[in-house]
Amino acid sequence: MTVLEIKNLVKRYGNVLALDNLSLTIKEGEVFGLLGPNGAGKTTFINCILGLTNIDRGEIYIFEKPLNKALKELKSQIGIVPQEISLYSNLTVYENLSFFGSLYNLSGKLLKERIEFALEFVQMQDSIKKQVKNLSGGMKRRINIAAALLNSPKLLIMDEPTVGIDIYSRKLILESVQKLAQSGITIIYTTHYIEEVDRICTSVAFINKGTIIEYGSKEFLLKKLSDTNIIRIKLSKILDEVLTKIKNLDGVESVAFTGDELTVSVEKSKNLIKEIVETLSQDGCEILSISYEKPTMEKLYFAVMGYTIDEKGEIVHESSS
Numbered sequence: 131m132t133v134l135e136i137k138n139l140v141k142r143y144g145n146v147l148a149l150d151n152l153s154l155t156i157k158e159g160e161v162f163g164l165l166g167p168n169g170a171g172k173t174t175f176i177n178c179i180l181g182l183t184n185i186d187r188g189e190i191y192i193f194e195k196p197l198n199k200a201l202k203e204l205k206s207q208i209g210i211v212p213q214e215i216s217l218y219s220n221l222t223v224y225e226n227l228s229f230f231g232s233l234y235n236l237s238g239k240l241l242k243e244r245i246e247f248a249l250e251f252v253q254m255q256d257s258i259k260k261q262v263k264n265l266s267g268g269m270k271r272r273i274n275i276a277a278a279l280l281n282s283p284k285l286l287i288m289d290e291p292t293v294g295i296d297i298y299s300r301k302l303i304l305e306s307v308q309k310l311a312q313s314g315i316t317i318i319y320t321t322h323y324i325e326e327v328d329r330i331c332t333s334v335a336f337i338n339k340g341t342i343i344e345y346g347s348k349e350f351l352l353k354k355l356s357d358t359n360i361i362r363i364k365l366s367k368i369l370d371e372v373l374t375k376i377k378n379l380d381g382v383e384s385v386a387f388t389g390d391e392l393t394v395s396v397e398k399s400k401n402l403i404k405e406i407v408e409t410l411s412q413d414g415c416e417i418l419s420i421s422y423e424k425p426t427m428e429k430l431y432f433a434v435m436g437y438t439i440d441e442k443g444e445i446v447h448e449s450s451s
């Protein structure tokens with residue numbers, strides 16, 4: 131079943147084109163990662179699919195129904211973890227979750243059971259009687275996630291749920307996303323942390339300036355990258371003419387020498403390691419070590435976006451290539 135289908139979505143805020151003709155499809159059971167730097171359009175995307183903001187153009191279908199119909203009929207099947215923590219700080223954890231449960235028309239024994247289940251899921255059972263204001267940022271986020279699970283959603287939308295929290299809570303949140311995915315829930319997960327996408331997502335869209343730069347299953351994206359092998363060779367020295375000889379070998383895509391390391395990108399179909407080593411040895415270069423690099427999401431991201439993102443979601447490095 132298709133859980134979300136977006137066709138040619140355009141969203142403007144005045145002169146700002148926040149989403150630029152965006153199209154994508156998310157199937158049941160996927161953990162779909164929307165990865166991009168600050169201001170890329172991730173929250174706008176979520177606001178659009180939740181009907182929280184008007185769109186300028188395009189079509190949105192949730193569970194194969196047009197957005198308006200889906201939100202009226204299927205709201206109870208959608209869980210939302212907003213970017214901002216939305217809890218009442220003077221109430222206890224239990225009181226907060228009771229309140230959110232009542233919004234889903236839960237009450238009595240069922241409400242109690244759902245609260246216990248949700249708290250167990252995020253490993254916060256011990257804090258049930260604590261006032262939210264006494265919890266750490268990471269704990270509050272975990273309660274926010276518990277609130278989104280109360281109605282046993284089929285689709286869970288999480289907007290940067292690990293921004294600015296401690297490592298332990300981050301680890302627990304990622305583990306709970308993996309457990310939720312195993313239970314069959316479809317998850318839309320926005321983030322600017324590449325390693326999170328690498329770890330938990332089954333498919334990914336790289337978004338920047340409201341446009342999808344690359345999109346597909348993780349296997350598909352990594353396969354794209356795996357057509358190239360990267361060989362790293364530590365050397366005591368190298369002459370320019372040797373560098374040129376290696377560059378000219380059939381199947382070599384690029385060559386770089388920085389400090390004491392030679393990096394050679396080669397077509398995967400060509401087994402060039404022997405020729406590279408022979409070329410270096412003939413010209414008297416002493417090889418200290420040789421290693422291969424495996425393809426990773428980060429490398430793919432870097433390759434298609436031309437930059438990487440720091441902890442705060444800011445672009446930190448423009449590619450020179």
Ligand SMILES: Nc1ncnc2c1ncn2[C@@H]1O[C@H](COP(=O)(O)OP(=O)(O)OP(=O)(O)O)[C@@H](O)[C@H]1O
Nearest residue numbers: 143146148166167168169170171172173174175443
């Ligand atoms: N209410 C608004 N009014 C005007 N411009 C807005 C509004 N909301 C977002 N924008 C602009 O739209 C673009 C996309 O913003 P959005 O918040 O969707 O990005 P994001 O990827 O979620 O960023 P972040 O990671 O910082 O949350 C940005 O240029 C932003 O400044």
